[in-house]
Amino acid sequence: MRKTFITNHNIISSLGFTSEENFRKLASEISGIQEYKRNQGESYYSSKVDKEKIDSAFLEIGNIENYTTLEKMMLLSVTNILNESKLKITKKTGLIIATTKGNIDTLSPKSKFYSDKKRSYLPELGRQIQNYFGFKNEAIVLSNACVSGVLAVAVAQRFVKDGVYDEVIIVSGDLVSEFILSGFTSFQAISDLPCKPFSKNRAGITIGEAVASVLVTSKKNKYAIQILGAGSCNDANHISGPSRTGEGLVLSVQSALKEAEIENSDIDYISAHGTATNYNDEMEAVAFERLNMLEIPLNSLKGYFGHTLGTSGLLETIIGIKSLQNNTLISSKGFDELGVSKSINVIETLVSKELNVFLKTASGFGGCNTAVVFKKIID
Amino acid sequence: MLKKTHIQKYCSIKNNEISVNGDLVFSADTLEVKDFFKDVYQFLEIKYSKYFKMDLLSKLAFLSAEIILNEVNTKEKNTAIILSNNASSLETDRKYQNSINDKDNYFPSPAVFVYTLPNIGIGEISIRHQLKSENGFFVFEKYNANFHYNYEKSLLQNNKCESVLAGWVNIDKNSYEAFLYLVSEKGIIEHTEQNLKQLYNT
Numbered sequence: 001m002r003k004t005f006i007t008n009h010n011i012i013s014s015l016g017f018t019s020e021e022n023f024r025k026l027a028s029e030i031s032g033i034q035e036y037k038r039n040q041g042e043s044y045y046s047s048k049v050d051k052e053k054i055d056s057a058f059l060e061i062g063n064i065e066n067y068t069t070l071e072k073m074m075l076l077s078v079t080n081i082l083n084e085s086k087l088k089i090t091k092k093t094g095l096i097i098a099t100t101k102g103n104i105d106t107l108s109p110k111s112k113f114y115s116d117k118k119r120s121y122l123p124e125l126g127r128q129i130q131n132y133f134g135f136k137n138e139a140i141v142l143s144n145a146c147v148s149g150v151l152a153v154a155v156a157q158r159f160v161k162d163g164v165y166d167e168v169i170i171v172s173g174d175l176v177s178e179f180i181l182s183g184f185t186s187f188q189a190i191s192d193l194p195c196k197p198f199s200k201n202r203a204g205i206t207i208g209e210a211v212a213s214v215l216v217t218s219k220k221n222k223y224a225i226q227i228l229g230a231g232s233c234n235d236a237n238h239i240s241g242p243s244r245t246g247e248g249l250v251l252s253v254q255s256a257l258k259e260a261e262i263e264n265s266d267i268d269y270i271s272a273h274g275t276a277t278n279y280n281d282e283m284e285a286v287a288f289e290r291l292n293m294l295e296i297p298l299n300s301l302k303g304y305f306g307h308t309l310g311t312s313g314l315l316e317t318i319i320g321i322k323s324l325q326n327n328t329l330i331s332s333k334g335f336d337e338l339g340v341s342k343s344i345n346v347i348e349t350l351v352s353k354e355l356n357v358f359l360k361t362a363s364g365f366g367g368c369n370t371a372v373v374f375k376k377i378i379d
Numbered sequence: 380m381l382k383k384t385h386i387q388k389y390c391s392i393k394n395n396e397i398s399v400n401g402d403l404v405f406s407a408d409t410l411e412v413k414d415f416f417k418d419v420y421q422f423l424e425i426k427y428s429k430y431f432k433m434d435l436l437s438k439l440a441f442l443s444a445e446i447i448l449n450e451v452n453t454k455e456k457n458t459a460i461i462l463s464n465n466a467s468s469l470e471t472d473r474k475y476q477n478s479i480n481d482k483d484n485y486f487p488s489p490a491v492f493v494y495t496l497p498n499i500g501i502g503e504i505s506i507r508h509q510l511k512s513e514n515g516f517f518v519f520e521k522y523n524a525n526f527h528y529n530y531e532k533s534l535l536q537n538n539k540c541e542s543v544l545a546g547w548v549n550i551d552k553n554s555y556e557a558f559l560y561l562v563s564e565k566g567i568i569e570h571t572e573q574n575l576k577q578l579y580n581t
Contacts, residue, residue: 040482100496102467107476122467122518140526141518143467144498151515158533179472182479183492231539234460234514236505240493251511255539365493366502368514 004160005224005377006153006214009318010080012073013210013305014047017057018080023322026330027350031304033194033206039178045194046176047208047306049073062132068103068113071128073211074171078133081169081213094159094168095135097126098142098152100310105177129171137165143310146273146364147232148172149212150313153360153372154230156216166218173211174309180207187240189277195307197274197300197332198281198346200339205275208306212314220377225321228262228357228373231255235367242280246287248369249361253291256371262357264292267373269329269358271320274300275307276334280363285340296359299347303333313362313370320358324376327355384535385566387542389578390446392419392439392557399446401581412555416442423449432490433503434471436464436550440500441507443559447544448508451561458561459513459540460501461530466551467518468497500548513539522547522558522579528572531562547579 010018014032015025025032032047055064058072061079074097087093102125106113113119126139142152149172156168174180184190184205191204216227233255235248243249257264270293272284281300288294301316308315323330329351338346356376363369390399395415397405405422409415416438420430423445430441440462448458471494478486493499498516505514513534517526531543542563549556558579562570568578 040485101472104472104476107472109480120469120472121465123465123520126518127520138519138523138526140523142515143496143518144514144516145496155515155530158537159529162529162533162536164529164533178479179476179495182485182487183475183489183495186487186489186492232513232515233511234502234505236509236511239499239502239506240489248511255513259537364498365496366498367505368498368502 001161002163002218004157004227005217005220006227006321007217007221007224008081008085008215009321010077010213011210011315011318012049012077014049019318019322023319026304026319027328029331029333031194031333033306038181044181044190045206048176049209067128068106068119070103070173070175071125074129074173075132077211077213078129078169078171081215082133085215087167087215089133089135091136092166093135094137094156094165095130095139096142096152096156096168096170097129097139098148098170098172098310098314100143100145100148100174101180104179105175108178144368145366146309147313147362147368147370148310149315150317150360150362150372151232151370152314153216153227153317154232154370157227157230160216160218168216169213170216170314171211171213172311172314174209174311176207176209191276194334195276195302196334197276197302198338198340198344199335200337202276202281202339204277206302206306208308210305210308210311210315212311212318214314214318224377225324226375226377228375229256229259230372232368232370235369237367239367240365242283242363244283246283246290248367249284249287249363250290252369252371253359253361256373260373262373266357267296267359268355269323270296270298271316271358271360272298272300273362274302276302282340285342285344288344289342294343295345297329297345297347299330299332313360317360320360320374324355324358328352381536382564384562384564384570386568386570386574386578387561387563387566388447389560390443392443397446412553427507434494436468436470436497436548437494437500437503439550439555439557440548441503443548443557444504444544447559447561456542457512457540458510459534459543460504460510461515461527461543461545462501462548463517463519463523464497464547464549465518465520466549468495470550471495524572524576524579528575535562
């Protein structure tokens with residue numbers, strides 16, 4: 001079986017249009033979250049990408065009238081990956097699109113694409129991306145709530161490992177829309193202030209938007225990070241609340257570690273999910289205690305980007321990769337006083353430290369959880 | 380050493396009919412999707428109160444899973460769930476969007492919003508059968524036998540599970556279609572892309 005690597009990556013967020021730019025902002029503790037007004041007049045916090053900035057970047061590669069905002073962001077991101085990697089798309093190149101809601105904003109009568117009834121279908125989003133670049137295989141659209149982006153890494157790793165594909169491009173994206181904002185508000189899950197993951201005074205989620213892409217391949221280069229193992233297990237407990245025992249997350253991490261053939265103590269850093277809801281953060285703390293991982297430095301990056309839904313797992317994986325390569329742990333923005341029942345080791349300030357292996361976790365509606373282990377290549 | 384895997388059982392629900400392993404087991408003359416599902420629920424003699432709050436996509440996923448798993452002991456088996464469709468959760472998405480279109484008639488409901496994710500049906504099946512296993516929801520133009528075969532094979536051969544409940548569950552504008560199957564080491568129909576394609580088309 002083949003080894004699999006991530007060799008190239010890109011982030012498009014409110015903090016910048018490259019992974020490097022995003023990582024530099026995080027290393028300076030700069031958050032992309034700011035205050036916005038909603039249609040009904042009330043204010044909310046979010047991390048959103050400037051639409052004019054997207055259009056001016058997109059003008060270089062296509063007609064801005066022909067694509068939705070999400071498509072433009074995805075096309076820009078994949079273009080960056082293809083330019084950097086100089087990848088030639090063949091029959092053995094796969095494309096995975098990870099998203100919770102895709103072009104859901106086109107269901108609104110206010111959308112420019114409202115009359116195009118096909119546009120809200122996820123296979124149509126897949127077709128737009130596939131055709132623009134000339135991928136030979138139908139896009140695999142993965143829509144599995146908030147684990148979509150990191151589950152896509154697991155799916156790509158499995159396909160490359162088994163030789164189904166030589167390489168897979170993953171692009172993950174979700175937008176802030178009235179659909180999403182009203183939904184989470186109806187759940188009373190939105191924070192009045194920028195979110196504070198794992199903190200005592202946390203008051204819920206801040207919704208954000210971003211697109212992230214990676215190239216998963218069997219051919220390593222000098223920037224490669226190896227994907228050691230992955231697991232994605234269901235809580236089988238509740239459709240909209242996490243299991244109190246963290247069962248699915250524990251099983252996911254155990255599955256990933258077993259495949260990676262490493263011990264808990266080999267992990268230098270955990271990039272947690274940390275949405276800043278009461279139930280989620282507590283569930284993660286319980287799971288990490290059960291896994292004997294309380295000592296391992298951990299952060300949530302939601303204080304920088306907000307919860308970018310399907311994108312979050314992939315976006316945070318890329319920041320984790322940059323952390324490994326720069327031997328730098330990013331502080332968990334918004335954290336003050338520990339607000340979960342187990343003494344997890346939340347990173348409070350930027351730390352320089354030799355790092356080799358990190359664990360990325362995520363959980364979502366439907367009881368889903370995903371864990372993936374990554375390792376720095378040392379030649 | 381590669382495991383020999385088979386399509387142990389399969390079923391389809393479409394055109395007001397249910398067939399299991401190719402044999403017609405139920406049909407009804409109802410016109411509305413929700414009425415047909417009600418008939419199926421009664422036919423299967425299920426008693427499960429959570430069923431009634433589900434959206435149509437979850438109901439269809441749930442009912443097909445009942446048919447496949449009713450004689451299978453999933454308690455001892457690590458059974459993964461890999462589902463796909465064309466319309467994701469759009470049927471419920473549209474319903475939810477209608478509840479927020481009008482500022483003066485603005486009633487977003489959390490009970491509707493939670494079903495605006497296609498993988499919720501996987502969650503419902505997982506809860507019902509206590510499957511704490513690998514799962515994923517994928518979206519394609521039509522049933523993609525190549526993807527399903529390769530991903531199911533990967534999970535089984537890499538010991539991520541012992542069996543896979545998989546297939547196609549689609550709801551879109553008063554039309555529905557389910558094709559579900561169980562892949563394991565039992566059974567006689569070999570698990571191949573060609574066989575999946577053929578069973579789906581019959």
